[in-house]
Amino acid sequence: MTSPPDLRPRLSAVIIAFNEAGRIGRCIDSLRFADEVIVLDGGSSDDTVAIARARGARVEIAAEWPGFGPQKNRALALADGDWILSLDADEWVDATLASAITAATADAASPAVWRMPRRSRFCGQVMRHSGWWPDHVTRLWRRGSAHFSDDLVHERVIAGPSTIGTFAEPIDHESFTSLEQVIDKMNRYSTDGAQMMLARGAQGSVGRAIGHGLWTFIRTYVLRLGFLDGRHGLLLAIANAEGSYYRYLKLMLLRRR
8 A cells, every 4th residue: 555645844954064073973863853964064074974974964065165154055055855954063953842843844834934042052061141042043944935144154044024933942052162162263263254344344453453352251241141151151251352352453464465
């Protein structure tokens, strides 16, 4: 006897990755409820590709790096599902959120775009303040209802005028496991951020670098209650301040060139 066709909407999970051998497996394993998992690799030199394929993901490679926004849009173009779930390699979905996503995609009256709070860890500690909670991020939408901006870093999801739903269940995120990672990312992001600001005609100087660095520290540690996160809140506020400081110094040097 022939089984009836499966008419439920299909869900595609897409991930961009680069040298994420330590985290890509956990991310993919959390997406077993999706109909397909696509990993767009940026030319990793570690075992990211092998681990992703061993976990059953479809892996494509695009080694020429265009920036986070364009790379995520490349990944979206590879998906065939009726719904798209976009994750970073350092994020994962627990069973409760997976059930909520499955229910939302099966409901014909569901909003076309969904966001969720993000529960982030900084050097092993879950951050409840410092601007890191609830940190709502848009991660799920009907195919064609949203895409990413073309920003090199800090890309945004651009959605149409449709209603945006909000899940109560959080997505998990392990942003940094060591200070070495913090420093490396701060250096890379401040460089890309300076290039974006240069393209917009922004000005950089030592005074601006100091001023923006101080303001970033105050905003993270005081206004966003980072001090309630203890010493990790202090470390994060200092790291954020340094990132802003170096971004404006790099912008100043780029303009001089």
